[in-house]
Amino acid sequence: GDSVTQMEGPVTLSEEAFLTINCTYTATGYPSLFWYVQYPGEGLQLLLKATKADDKGSNKGFEATYRKETTSFHLEKGSVQVSDSAVYFCALSGGGADGLTFGKGTHLIIQP
């Protein structure tokens, strides 16, 4: 079946550091890929998405590129802020009725 693997953390960085959270996937066909974010005490929010190979999703300074050759969708941000502290989930959709397949989440802590 489909699966998503991501670094679990916690990942601790200083403010203004460069961020990369790795995500790789296994799926049949051509899945859509997503990053969701969960801020403390809040629900899951869609951060960005990509629906086909070489697509780049971007939002709030975060970016991720759908790399079919490496089955990856790594999340990056050039300069993180304390307010980016949250849990980040990589997910895929095979397009069917099986819901989203999530990674286990990466807890990101940004220190001032």
Added chain:
Amino acid sequence: GAGVSQSPSNKVTEKGKDVELRCDPISGHTALYWYRQSLGQGLEFLIYFQGNSAPDKSGLPSDRFSAERTGGSVSTLTIQRTQQEDSAVYLCASSLSLSTGSYEQYFGPGTRLTVT
């Protein structure tokens, strides 16, 4: 516009009692999903509705779990004879119909269930 809403936000129940969790999707979203989020298991997909129909119920953890959706809108997830291992956050999400090719899901705030 209004997002996905869920009620109650928190529920504490005694082992063996039944509980009912409610989800109100985004207006116009015909697809609805239930997930469970727990420390040990991460985010687990439970069930999907297209309209009022759930084509596959095999993701439900046991036969104590059931879900229904009426009028193509509100959905309820019912857990009978609750057990301590049912303690988790239950999340609901909605999306446009899968036939549109849009697979992004929008999540509600969740119901935190604690079974004592």
